[in-house]
Amino acid sequence: MHRALTTLCCALTAVLATAWSATPPTPRTAPAATTVRTRDGLVRGTAHDGYRTFEGIPYAAPPVRALRWAAPRPAAHWSGVRDATRPAGACPQQAGEVPAGSTDEDCLHLNVTTPDGATPAHPRPVIVWLHGGGLTTGAADSYDVHRMATRGDVVVVTVDYRLGALGFLAHTTLPGSGTFGLADQQAALRWVRAGIGAFGGDAHNVTLAGESAGGYSVCAQLAAPAAAGLFDRAIIESGPCTGRPDRPFAPSSVPLATARDTGADLAAEVGCGSARDVPACLRRVSVPRLLAAQDTDQQPAYGTPLLPLDPAAAIAADRFHHVPVLIGANHDEGNGWAAGIIQAGHPVTPATWPDVVAAFFPAPGEAEAIVRAYPVHRTDGGPVLGAVIGDADFACPTARTGSLLAAHVPVRRYEFADEHAPPLTSGTPPFPLGAPHASELPYLFDLGGRPRDLTAAQHRLADTMIDYWTRFARTADPNGPSAPHWSARAVLSLAPDHVVPTRTARLRHHCAFWDALR
Numbered sequence: 001m002h003r004a005l006t007t008l009c010c011a012l013t014a015v016l017a018t019a020w021s022a023t024p025p026t027p028r029t030a031p032a033a034t035t036v037r038t039r040d041g042l043v044r045g046t047a048h049d050g051y052r053t054f055e056g057i058p059y060a061a062p063p064v065r066a067l068r069w070a071a072p073r074p075a076a077h078w079s080g081v082r083d084a085t086r087p088a089g090a091c092p093q094q095a096g097e098v099p100a101g102s103t104d105e106d107c108l109h110l111n112v113t114t115p116d117g118a119t120p121a122h123p124r125p126v127i128v129w130l131h132g133g134g135l136t137t138g139a140a141d142s143y144d145v146h147r148m149a150t151r152g153d154v155v156v157v158t159v160d161y162r163l164g165a166l167g168f169l170a171h172t173t174l175p176g177s178g179t180f181g182l183a184d185q186q187a188a189l190r191w192v193r194a195g196i197g198a199f200g201g202d203a204h205n206v207t208l209a210g211e212s213a214g215g216y217s218v219c220a221q222l223a224a225p226a227a228a229g230l231f232d233r234a235i236i237e238s239g240p241c242t243g244r245p246d247r248p249f250a251p252s253s254v255p256l257a258t259a260r261d262t263g264a265d266l267a268a269e270v271g272c273g274s275a276r277d278v279p280a281c282l283r284r285v286s287v288p289r290l291l292a293a294q295d296t297d298q299q300p301a302y303g304t305p306l307l308p309l310d311p312a313a314a315i316a317a318d319r320f321h322h323v324p325v326l327i328g329a330n331h332d333e334g335n336g337w338a339a340g341i342i343q344a345g346h347p348v349t350p351a352t353w354p355d356v357v358a359a360f361f362p363a364p365g366e367a368e369a370i371v372r373a374y375p376v377h378r379t380d381g382g383p384v385l386g387a388v389i390g391d392a393d394f395a396c397p398t399a400r401t402g403s404l405l406a407a408h409v410p411v412r413r414y415e416f417a418d419e420h421a422p423p424l425t426s427g428t429p430p431f432p433l434g435a436p437h438a439s440e441l442p443y444l445f446d447l448g449g450r451p452r453d454l455t456a457a458q459h460r461l462a463d464t465m466i467d468y469w470t471r472f473a474r475t476a477d478p479n480g481p482s483a484p485h486w487s488a489r490a491v492l493s494l495a496p497d498h499v500v501p502t503r504t505a506r507l508r509h510h511c512a513f514w515d516a517l518r
Helices: 002-022 146-152 162-169 182-200 212-223 256-269 278-283 287-293 310-317 335-343 354-360 364-372 381-406 456-475 506-515
Strands: 032-037 041-047 053-060 081-083 109-115 124-132 154-158 202-212 233-237 323-332 411-416 491-495 498-499
Touching: 002 278, 032 182, 053 146, 053 456, 109 146, 109 182, 124 182, 124 212, 124 456, 146 456, 154 182, 154 202, 162 182, 162 256, 162 287, 182 202, 182 212, 202 212, 202 456, 212 310, 233 456, 256 287, 310 381, 323 381, 323 456, 335 381, 354 364, 354 381, 364 506, 381 411, 381 506, 456 491, 498 506
Parallel strands: 041 081, 124 154, 124 202, 202 233, 233 323, 323 411, 411 491
Antiparallel strands: 032 041, 041 053, 053 109, 109 154, 491 498
């Protein structure tokens, strides 16, 4: 049961983060073209009403053939005008957020959305967005960021980076392996520092932001020495830096030795384990075969040149880049996974509850303590399982991350708490989901090319959140005249027409329990 439920939780990570793509995107109009000269050549984008978009711009050379499992190299210059009016291919992944999947390794591209009025002479703050998806799925083009760009008057960059085994395989014969996806993110940040000015972005005011695995990637970059000076602020959504491998619903890192063991297993599975030249053999393996062999979720390796320490340890030891941080999680992070587990045929009742808990907390004594602290009664099994997942994997690690960071840098903390957030999956769940994992994203972006399906009150909340996020990106202070005050000492609860400091007594009680269980 443990193996089945763990596999299910990993798959649901991708489903929850990508379900918006089930509906075909609304066709885009291109009323006019616009051209910008980059360091590598001219690009032709699209002029919309109030903003411009440039899609599929290469920030590094294609990581193919000898560059598969190598550090990203600079992109080649081009002559003429490069078409940037349509997205490039996503990085290799199974079908999901990208409906047909992708096998295109030429995927190190980014998209730029810039508001009218942003010029090299009058630059705007820059937000670089890293998508989620368990480091195995996701695409920059899934996020239509024009509302954030226009309302917040900021330039927004979305990034594709290597995923799955192609981004995070570790093997003793591959120098620097285990973190190539993180290296791609750094290459994109270097491109932004060097080239975003041509699009009207302020290269000296860059915020690195992400959600779920993208949020954890921000944590990794905070702890990565080579990322020093590449960004000025950080936004972490539902990707706490203190994630642990034994809490499988949230992202985390693993020791290099563990990652290499996993890499050796993959090499053997694709027929390269005993090859005389393992790297050469691996580089000949087809992308579909690699995708079929890789684990459902991926984890960066620490103890590597790029990531010397686990981000949790780096932050606890004050060995991270000192930039202001905005961090938070959702009120019901675990409910989507709990619903999926129930719908997969694992009911949560008083009789089954001890076995369900033991599947995820097998250490002696843990399951018994959790069952006592989170009792299941006749009809509340789903929400109780959701609370266990949410508290153990997200709420308490987010609180701990915020406290560790706040000892050294300015921190703003939030909890997204719209109990009627639009569902990210189709069908009727077995119980109301509230504000589950990824449910804040439609308040910041249009997902999968679809306009946001929000009520009037939810639209007001979305505007408030965009105002907070973009003011933070501008000055590190999210406050302004149009929204309730966000104190650095409080966790701000974000709900329609109810943006207030949240009461944290319950969370403190439950986090004390989880801290004692560590």
